[in-house]
Amino acid sequence: MAFGVRIGVEALRTIAFGSITSSYAAVGSATAAPIHLIAFNNATNQNLLVSLDGSTDHFRVVANGFKLLDLTTNRVRDDGLFIPTGTVFYVKDEGSAATSGNFWIEAIYAAGGN
Numbered sequence: 001m002a003f004g005v006r007i008g009v010e011a012l013r014t015i016a017f018g019s020i021t022s023s024y025a026a027v028g029s030a031t032a033a034p035i036h037l038i039a040f041n042n043a044t045n046q047n048l049l050v051s052l053d054g055s056t057d058h059f060r061v062v063a064n065g066f067k068l069l070d071l072t073t074n075r076v077r078d079d080g081l082f083i084p085t086g087t088v089f090y091v092k093d094e095g096s097a098a099t100s101g102n103f104w105i106e107a108i109y110a111a112g113g114n
Helices: none
Strands: 007-009 013-016 037-042 048-051 059-061 065-070 090-093 102-110
Touching: 037 059, 059 065
Parallel strands: none
Antiparallel strands: 007 102, 013 102, 037 065, 037 102, 048 059, 048 090
């Protein structure tokens, strides 16, 4: 049986607590495809801020929490909202430096048939 769309999974993007400061730091490389679903996972002991441009605060991820964005629920490959190809994600602390843990990003995209 052939399927019209299958998932592709981007490489895991991770940054350790010691590299997270009060200034935005890039978390991995730019996206290679339009992102349909993304999870921001914060295993540090402090709230963190996420930016899509390295200067604007876009999302808060609470300490030991996560934020899941399913942008294309029940949509086909070219329909719905996406995070654009080439997007770099940035993270910084919200005022207090983390002393343990890490932050990571998991991303899924649509990758053609079969």
